[in-house]
Amino acid sequence: MTNDPASYDAWYETARGHWIGEAEFRLLSRLLRPQPDESVLDVGCGSGYFARRFAQLVNGGNVTGLDADHAMLAFARTRDSQSHYIEGDAQALPFPDRTFDCVVSIAALCFVENEQRALAEILRVSRSRFAVAWLDRTSLLYRHKGQDGGTGGYRGARWHTAREIRHLFTGMPIWNLKLTSAIFLPNGNFMARAMETLLPDRLLLGSLLVASGRISPDNHAS
Ligand SMILES: C[S@@+](CC[C@H](N)C(=O)[O-])C[C@H]1O[C@@H](n2cnc3c(N)ncnc32)[C@H](O)[C@@H]1O
Numbered sequence: 166m167t168n169d170p171a172s173y174d175a176w177y178e179t180a181r182g183h184w185i186g187e188a189e190f191r192l193l194s195r196l197l198r199p200q201p202d203e204s205v206l207d208v209g210c211g212s213g214y215f216a217r218r219f220a221q222l223v224n225g226g227n228v229t230g231l232d233a234d235h236a237m238l239a240f241a242r243t244r245d246s247q248s249h250y251i252e253g254d255a256q257a258l259p260f261p262d263r264t265f266d267c268v269v270s271i272a273a274l275c276f277v278e279n280e281q282r283a284l285a286e287i288l289r290v291s292r293s294r295f296a297v298a299w300l301d302r303t304s305l306l307y308r309h310k311g312q313d314g315g316t317g318g319y320r321g322a323r324w325h326t327a328r329e330i331r332h333l334f335t336g337m338p339i340w341n342l343k344l345t346s347a348i349f350l351p352n353g354n355f356m357a358r359a360m361e362t363l364l365p366d367r368l369l370l371g372s373l374l375v376a377s378g379r380i381s382p383d384n385h386a387s
Contacts, residue, residue: 170240173318174212181353188361189298189373190218192347193269196296196377199223203266206231208255208287209273213241213248219269220248229265231258232273255283263292263380271298272373275322281333288337288380295339296377300324306351306372327369330376342378346371 176182193215199205201224207216210230220228228248232238238250253259255270255277268291274280287295301307302324310319325333327344334342345366350357364371 170212170234170237173237174214174240174244177214184353184358185348185351186214186218188347189271190215192345192366192373192375193271193296193298194219194222196343196345196375197267197269197294199267203227203293204264205229206260206265206268206290208258208268208270208283209233209277210241210250211237211273213237213245213250215269215271216241216248216250217245220245231255256286258286258290260290262289264290266293267291268295269297272300272322275300275324280323284333285337288339291380294377294379296375298373298375299330301346301369301372301374302326303370304346304348304351304372304374305370306348309351325374327374330374334376338381338383339378340381342376344369345375345377346373347375348372 177186199222203223204227205219205223207230210216210232213230216228216230225247230241230248230250231253233254235252238252241250256279268287270287274283277283300322303326307324310316311324314320315322346369348371349364350360351372
């Protein structure tokens with residue numbers, strides 16, 4: 166992926182990037198429904214686009230973004246002085262069990278070496294809900310940008326099927342696992358925007374594949 170945080174973030178201000186960011190945020194916020202007094206952690210927050218968006222839904226200071234990239238975090242802080250941006254590894258989150266009401270992670274675990282460990286960490290630090298978004302190998306976006314190691318920002322990413330995502334959750338302390346997706350036609354043209362509103366998010370063919378659910382009440386009971 167690009168190493169320049171400002172260029173990365175500026176993509177969300179292009180016509181296509183804005184449409185994609187909005188559609189993805191709409192889906193994630195509908196799945197998580199964070200309340201104003203709740204806390205949100207964004208794992209692999211990058212330049213902070215989604216952390217900033219979630220910060221508009223909850224009271225100031227209740228959002229934390231974590232990333233392994235120092236430069237991304239430095240940029241995120243310049244755009245959002247209320248949220249907390251912390252450097253760390255998704256595979257060993259520097260928080261006690263059940264710290265956050267909601268934990269979200271968008272297109273980040275696909276770059277993490279041991280994504281199952283990172284997923285276990287996300288569930289460990291959540292006390293209520295989670296939404297983790299991966300890239301879908303059955304999507305049109307994969308055909309255009311994901312094959313042969315991927316191009317541009319997708320270089321080196323792992324792309325999954327819905328079945329593989331379900332498998333990652335085997336034995337994890339969760340309930341109500343739900344898979345949804347967004348960005349069915351990734352070019353963002355008029356037809357893409359119309360189709361996005363018509364197709365159900367349960368049709369698992371979009372570029373972004375989101376696994377969401379709740380933490381089992383007896384998790385971390387020991
Ligand atoms: C494609 S970017 C996604 C950024 C942001 N979630 C978004 O959707 O705009 C992937 C991010 O994952 C971060 N990342 C990769 N490996 C990580 C790790 N082990 N721990 C924390 N963050 C990691 C990268 O630094 C990068 O910022």
